[in-house]
Amino acid sequence: MIGLRGIHKTYGKTTALDGLELDVREGEFFCLLGPSGAGKTTTLKTVAGLERPDSGTVLLDGKDMAGVEPYDRGVAMCFESYALYPHRSAYDNLASPLRSPRHRLPAAEARERIGAIAELLGISGLLDRRVGQLSNGQRQRIALGRVLVRPARAFLLDEPLSHLDAKLRQQMRAELKAIGAVQHTTTLYVTHDSVEALALGDRIGVIRDGRIVQTGTREEIWYRPCDTEVARAFGRPRINLLPGVVTDDGGFRTADGKVELPLTAKAQPGTDVLVGLRPRDIVLGGAAGHELTGTVYVTEVLGRGVEVTVRLGEQQVSLVAPRGDTTGLGPDDPVRLTVRPENLLLFEADRPGRPGRLIGTR
Numbered sequence: 001m002i003g004l005r006g007i008h009k010t011y012g013k014t015t016a017l018d019g020l021e022l023d024v025r026e027g028e029f030f031c032l033l034g035p036s037g038a039g040k041t042t043t044l045k046t047v048a049g050l051e052r053p054d055s056g057t058v059l060l061d062g063k064d065m066a067g068v069e070p071y072d073r074g075v076a077m078c079f080e081s082y083a084l085y086p087h088r089s090a091y092d093n094l095a096s097p098l099r100s101p102r103h104r105l106p107a108a109e110a111r112e113r114i115g116a117i118a119e120l121l122g123i124s125g126l127l128d129r130r131v132g133q134l135s136n137g138q139r140q141r142i143a144l145g146r147v148l149v150r151p152a153r154a155f156l157l158d159e160p161l162s163h164l165d166a167k168l169r170q171q172m173r174a175e176l177k178a179i180g181a182v183q184h185t186t187t188l189y190v191t192h193d194s195v196e197a198l199a200l201g202d203r204i205g206v207i208r209d210g211r212i213v214q215t216g217t218r219e220e221i222w223y224r225p226c227d228t229e230v231a232r233a234f235g236r237p238r239i240n241l242l243p244g245v246v247t248d249d250g251g252f253r254t255a256d257g258k259v260e261l262p263l264t265a266k267a268q269p270g271t272d273v274l275v276g277l278r279p280r281d282i283v284l285g286g287a288a289g290h291e292l293t294g295t296v297y298v299t300e301v302l303g304r305g306v307e308v309t310v311r312l313g314e315q316q317v318s319l320v321a322p323r324g325d326t327t328g329l330g331p332d333d334p335v336r337l338t339v340r341p342e343n344l345l346l347f348e349a350d351r352p353g354r355p356g357r358l359i360g361t362r
């Protein structure tokens, strides 16, 4: 539905988009995830027609959008900086897109639409207030409402929940996908928050330095991250990445030999590698899987679980265990850990400016 082909965009000496390729399918909720400056906003503006690419093609429903003005593209974009009318009421701000000749709706129908969206976004009580008097979080919800009230063939949402407090953000995240308009409309949603991307995205595209480095479902991105940087972006506590080498029989060993894993790496013996172990995949004790032995370094309560950092020779790993399993555990206590072979990820070692790519095992 939305297709970006080889998009380049520079601002002076800064390259914002560097041959970006992206496909968002009809009706899909697609999350574009990346750090600040990766090119997320520029991508949205390019789709909306607010920025013209230096080269490359923007397709909407298969049609080349070159020369098509933003208001003729039929997409609705919500900016992180709200672009609202501060002196007008929240209701007027929501209603104004429906008054444009393009979307004009009968007054009763407009009222009904606005009422329904306001209800879902929890802003019904604010409709008579002037936007200038509202908090940032309230304004952000009005801005989101302003986008969702109007019929569009795609919604482009730029960090629409970023100014909400944690509790409200979590609640809105859950509700956003239940909104009928969102369910039925292709949505390209920008965020730098991997939890949000995992929660919302039917598919996720990871953007870095103006390029998409990986696209996939949350399972694909979680279980087969294309490189160490994508692996680090998802999951808290962060994935453990243990440096070592591929042994003669294709296994893994750390430099001090304190960690040995019988893998069958698809790499030459002697290759510098990183083994990725997610903290929730390492089990204290446990019966099945590869064994690791070490000593407790530190424990920290994380709400429902306990994060235990374990020294394995010169290296250390973090794991998250149910609180009951860590009772009485203290610094320097010996522990045995297990990790199931299918939960091991193997990467090339990182090089300056180039995160190690997933190697895989046989």
Ligand SMILES: Nc1ncnc2c1ncn2[C@@H]1O[C@H](COP(=O)(O)OP(=O)(O)OP(=O)(O)O)[C@@H](O)[C@H]1O
Binding pocket: 011, 014, 015, 016, 034, 035, 036, 037, 038, 039, 040, 041, 042, 043, 192
């Ligand atoms: N109008 C502009 N003039 C000059 N440089 C710009 C302009 N817009 C974006 N850039 C630069 O292009 C790059 C990509 O910016 P963009 O806003 O798309 O990133 P982003 O991923 O949305 O980041 P953030 O999460 O911080 O908004 C950045 O280096 C940014 O400084």
